[in-house]
Amino acid sequence: xxxxxxxxxxxxxxxxxxxxxxxxxxxxxxxxxxxxxxxxxxxxxxxxxxxxxxxxxxxxxxxxxxxxxxxxxxxxxxxxxxxxxxxxxxxxxxxxxxxxxxxxxxxxxxxxxxxxxxxxxxxxxxxxxxxxxxxxxxxxxxxxxxxxxxxxxxxxxxxxxxxxxxxxxxxxxxxxxxxxxxxxxxxxxxxxxxxxxxxxxxxxxxxxxxxxxxxxxxxxxxxxxxxxxxxxxxxxxxxxxxxxxxxxxxxxxxxxxxxxxxxxxxxxxxxxxxxxxxxxxxxxxxxxxxxxxxxxxxxxxxxxxxxxxxxxxxxxxxxxxxxxxxxxxxxxxxxxxxxxxxxxxxxxxxxxxxxxxxxxxxxxxxxxxxxxxxxxxxxxxxxxxxxxxxxxxxxxxxxxxxxxxxxxxxxxxxxxxxxxxxxxxxxxxxxxxxxxxxxxxxxxxxxxxxxxxxxxxxxxxxxxxxxxxxxxxxxxxxxxxxxxxxxxxxxx
Amino acid sequence: xxxxxxxxxxxxxxxxxxxxxxxxxxxxxxxxxxxxxxxxxxxxxxxxxxxxxxxxxxxxxxxxxxxxxxxxxxxxxxxxxxxxxxxxxxxxxxxxxxxxxxxxxxxxxxxxxxxxxxxxxxxxxxxxxxxxxxxxxxxxxxxxxxxxxxxxxxxxxxxxxxxxxxxxxxxxxxxxxxxxxxxxxxxxxxxxxxxxxxxxxxxxxxxxxxxxxxxxxxxxxxxxxxxxxxxxxxxxxxxxxxxxxxxxxxxxxxxxxxxxxxxxxxxxxxxxxxxxxxxxxxxxxxxxxxxxxxxxxxxxxxxxxxxxxxxxxxxxxxxxxxxxxxxxxxxxxxxxxxxxxxxxxxxxxxxxxxxxxxxxxxxxxxxxxxxxxxxxxxxxxxxxxxxxxxxxxxxxxxxxxxxxxxxxxxxxxx
Numbered sequence: 001x002x003x004x005x006x007x008x009x010x011x012x013x014x015x016x017x018x019x020x021x022x023x024x025x026x027x028x029x030x031x032x033x034x035x036x037x038x039x040x041x042x043x044x045x046x047x048x049x050x051x052x053x054x055x056x057x058x059x060x061x062x063x064x065x066x067x068x069x070x071x072x073x074x075x076x077x078x079x080x081x082x083x084x085x086x087x088x089x090x091x092x093x094x095x096x097x098x099x100x101x102x103x104x105x106x107x108x109x110x111x112x113x114x115x116x117x118x119x120x121x122x123x124x125x126x127x128x129x130x131x132x133x134x135x136x137x138x139x140x141x142x143x144x145x146x147x148x149x150x151x152x153x154x155x156x157x158x159x160x161x162x163x164x165x166x167x168x169x170x171x172x173x174x175x176x177x178x179x180x181x182x183x184x185x186x187x188x189x190x191x192x193x194x195x196x197x198x199x200x201x202x203x204x205x206x207x208x209x210x211x212x213x214x215x216x217x218x219x220x221x222x223x224x225x226x227x228x229x230x231x232x233x234x235x236x237x238x239x240x241x242x243x244x245x246x247x248x249x250x251x252x253x254x255x256x257x258x259x260x261x262x263x264x265x266x267x268x269x270x271x272x273x274x275x276x277x278x279x280x281x282x283x284x285x286x287x288x289x290x291x292x293x294x295x296x297x298x299x300x301x302x303x304x305x306x307x308x309x310x311x312x313x314x315x316x317x318x319x320x321x322x323x324x325x326x327x328x329x330x331x332x333x334x335x336x337x338x339x340x341x342x343x344x345x346x347x348x349x350x351x352x353x354x355x356x357x358x359x360x361x362x363x364x365x366x367x368x369x370x371x372x373x374x375x376x377x378x379x380x381x382x383x384x385x386x387x388x389x390x391x392x393x394x395x396x397x398x399x400x401x402x403x404x405x406x407x408x409x410x411x412x413x414x415x416x417x418x419x420x421x422x423x424x425x426x427x428x429x430x431x432x433x434x435x436x437x438x439x440x441x442x443x444x445x446x447x448x449x450x451x452x453x454x455x456x457x458x459x460x461x462x463x464x465x466x467x468x469x470x471x472x473x474x475x476x477x478x479x480x481x482x483x484x485x486x487x488x489x490x491x492x
Numbered sequence: 493x494x495x496x497x498x499x500x501x502x503x504x505x506x507x508x509x510x511x512x513x514x515x516x517x518x519x520x521x522x523x524x525x526x527x528x529x530x531x532x533x534x535x536x537x538x539x540x541x542x543x544x545x546x547x548x549x550x551x552x553x554x555x556x557x558x559x560x561x562x563x564x565x566x567x568x569x570x571x572x573x574x575x576x577x578x579x580x581x582x583x584x585x586x587x588x589x590x591x592x593x594x595x596x597x598x599x600x601x602x603x604x605x606x607x608x609x610x611x612x613x614x615x616x617x618x619x620x621x622x623x624x625x626x627x628x629x630x631x632x633x634x635x636x637x638x639x640x641x642x643x644x645x646x647x648x649x650x651x652x653x654x655x656x657x658x659x660x661x662x663x664x665x666x667x668x669x670x671x672x673x674x675x676x677x678x679x680x681x682x683x684x685x686x687x688x689x690x691x692x693x694x695x696x697x698x699x700x701x702x703x704x705x706x707x708x709x710x711x712x713x714x715x716x717x718x719x720x721x722x723x724x725x726x727x728x729x730x731x732x733x734x735x736x737x738x739x740x741x742x743x744x745x746x747x748x749x750x751x752x753x754x755x756x757x758x759x760x761x762x763x764x765x766x767x768x769x770x771x772x773x774x775x776x777x778x779x780x781x782x783x784x785x786x787x788x789x790x791x792x793x794x795x796x797x798x799x800x801x802x803x804x805x806x807x808x809x810x811x812x813x814x815x816x817x818x819x820x821x822x823x824x825x826x827x828x829x830x831x832x833x834x835x836x837x838x839x840x841x842x843x844x845x846x847x848x849x850x851x852x853x854x855x856x857x858x859x860x861x862x863x864x865x866x867x868x869x870x871x872x873x874x875x876x877x878x879x880x881x882x883x884x885x886x887x888x889x890x891x892x893x894x895x896x897x898x899x900x901x902x903x904x905x906x
Contacts, residue, residue: 226820243620429715431715
């Protein structure tokens with residue numbers, strides 16, 4: 001093998017989504033120019049975007065969801081009036097338990113399964129979720145290196161919502177990522193921040209559409225007031241980080257500043273249903289003081305100015321740099337690397353392309369031992385890539401993610417999925433990975449030569465023990481299961 | 493971490509079957525903790541339930557007798573009368589109507605409530621709050637071990653026994669909660685429904701890991717072992733299980749594991765979803781559904797532990813409370829003081845323990861939260877001291893470092 005096999009493993013697994021099988025030549029290419037292999041994706045314009053026929057914008061999805069909800073209501077009303085002409089078929093797929101609710105993560109916000117649906121009606125919300133999931137998984141499986149997709153997953157988890165919050169969240173989980181995350185993964189952090197906090201999915205997820213300025217017209221009439229949820233998470237999770245130098249007063253101030261940030265509902269009084277809207281009637285009047293600076297009441301611009309300052313805050317640079325390095329390099333990343341990333345973030349005004357490039361240009365990112373576990377998503381996608389199987393139905397991948405504790409777009413809290421070995425190298429998780437590997441192997445193991453696959457995965461970088469274990473397996477199926485579970489395939 | 497301790501227990505278990513048959517090779521260094529006393533047959537069990545998201549203590553155990561309560565909690569306040577009447581626990585506090593099993597346990601003197609309780613954490617971040625609650629340290633930080641694990645580690649070693657599971661902490665769920673992470677051995681279990689990999693494949697893999705990746709060897713061995721032990725006929729989640737049902741299912745599986753003679757004595761699990769910012773609901777609604785699930789889980793432990801229930805303490809704790817006054821969206825925001833619950837045959841119960849601070853505006857912490865008057869560590873120390881026999885010194889130095897000023901609460905157990 002020409003080139004640097006160890007560096008190829010880093011390029012493919014630490015930064016990418018794993019080597020593709022077949023005639024891709026991924027490992028050879030990565031070994032001959034490891035940095036270039038990863039960076040090639042950064043040079044492609046709009047490589048983060050996911051434009052697939054059939055995927056719709058958030059407002060279009062809102063319309064479809066409202067129509068579906070109306071249809072359900074009409075059908076129920078008709079049932080209440082008399083016996084149905086046709087007995088309702090159970091056309092609702094069993095996704096509600098199998099695919100969307102992890103067996104173990106108790107999700108009290110999970111939508112209740114519709115008790116009675118119109119005969120033959122298709123649940124547009126679940127169909128949309130499945131189509132979005134499929135598009136994302138397919139893209140990940142066929143991507144060249146997968147570094148851009150890894151960035152999408154990182155930022156999507158940083159700014160996560162949960163599809164289990166309710167029907168709008170499930171309907172918009174995919175469009176949220178396509179509209180608020182993907183366009184900016186190689187753009188500016190401040191732009192992503194604004195797009196995220198003004199996206200209907202986030203406003204719904206963290207309750208801001210319910211928050212009213214206590215002295216706003218709507219607040220006074222309806223006798224309701226602030227909900228701090230979004231404001232707190234913007235500072236704690238999205239920008240400054242906990243300990244980033246803000247107080248409870250700042251949380252309350254920011255909550256007031258973004259009162260009125262909502263989305264137009266089905267009546268469309270505030271604009272096209274499913275678009276961001278600023279409801280001046282709900283906005284708290286007056287200037288607000290946040291982190292020592294006064295923000296005059298300029299309507300929606302008041303909040304936008306606050307977000308722009310939060311994006312530029314030194315605590316944000318520190319928080320993001322550490323999290324970024326921890327994700328890609330190690331649970332305890334080299335401090336010098338973190339410091340460099342922080343400076344790049346700071347000096348480039350949050351240029352995320354510059355941040356990604358700085359990571360790839362560093363020596364630490366290539367030389368730190370591969371101690372991190374692949375997340376469940378990375379693991380399942382890597383299997384699809386190696387075996388050359390882009391799924392045509394997302395249910396198997398979604399089911400696997402649920403079992404392994406990383407249900408797609410549905411973390412247990414607004415802090416997203418964990419990003420540490422303690423979380424992913426746990427006993428139960430390892431056992432389930434083995435069961436999944438065995439199941440995959442039993443399905444297709446007979447048609448592949450695991451020794452060839454090992455060359456595609458690790459070549460010279462494979463340990464003697466791994467090579468021997470695979471060669472000595474009692475069947476091709478067993479050898480494939482062992483390959484998928486080998487440290488070379490699990491660690492990155 | 494769990495990995496380290498098991499690496500030292502090097503063995504050459506040749507197949508998964510050997511692991512499952514009691515793990516003779518693992519048993520060499522396992523000791524039955526001294527707290528299990530053959531003389532009087534007492535063999536205590538301890539379960540820690542973490543409620544993630546911050547439980548509204550004022551909605552769970554309502555201070556009906558406090559003149560300011562109803563006004564603060566507004567439309568979601570509980571009432572001792574009406575169709576969904578709260579259950580009076582004494583003349584002042586009433587329990588949420590979704591918890592009839594816990595109410596019965598209190599009546600039978602096998603459950604207690606500690607009110608106006610909080611960890612030493614005084615800010616309002618869930619994740620830091622959970623760090624403090626579970627790590628047992630006075631402040632948040634990059635701590636990688638939890639108080640329950642350190643308590644396990646500090647248990648006096650008694651007679652030697654076969655089977656490492658006895659001395660391991662049981663982590664219930666796909667990941668180990670921080671409270672149980674640390675140097676003492678842990679094992680984990682989560683209900684799942686997948687066809688199993690062949691024993692032989694597992695054995696080969698463990699052998700590979702032993703040579704190349706000992707941490708993964710330890711993790712996988714434990715995962716395989718525990719899964720087998722927990723399997724029963726009805727342990728798999730069934731379609732249609734609601735969230736309350738899922739909580740009960742988890743508890744049922746854990747109780748089954750813990751009731752075995754060679755099962756783990758100490759377990760931890762976490763339930764998510766208590767962050768009721770909007771539409772929290774009163775006697776019925778979102779919180780009520782969650783509390784009903786918790787109530788069912790406690791009942792599952794009681795049933796599943798059978799004879800062992802009389803030696804059991806279940807501690808239910810959360811990272812902090814919620815605002816005393818409801819917010820603008822019929823929910824509550826992050827607060828400070830809340831409740832801790834104790835249940836189990838070993839609990840000296842039948843009461844609500846509270847140094848009640850009152851809910852007058854001037855009495856509220858920072859003018860918004862129930863003021864904490866009891867340190868949660870005092871409660872947990874009391875349980876660990878009386879139930880597991882840990883000394884005050886170990887509790888103050890190792891289990892809850894730098895907590896000498898927090899006195900052990902007396903009389904919670906026995």
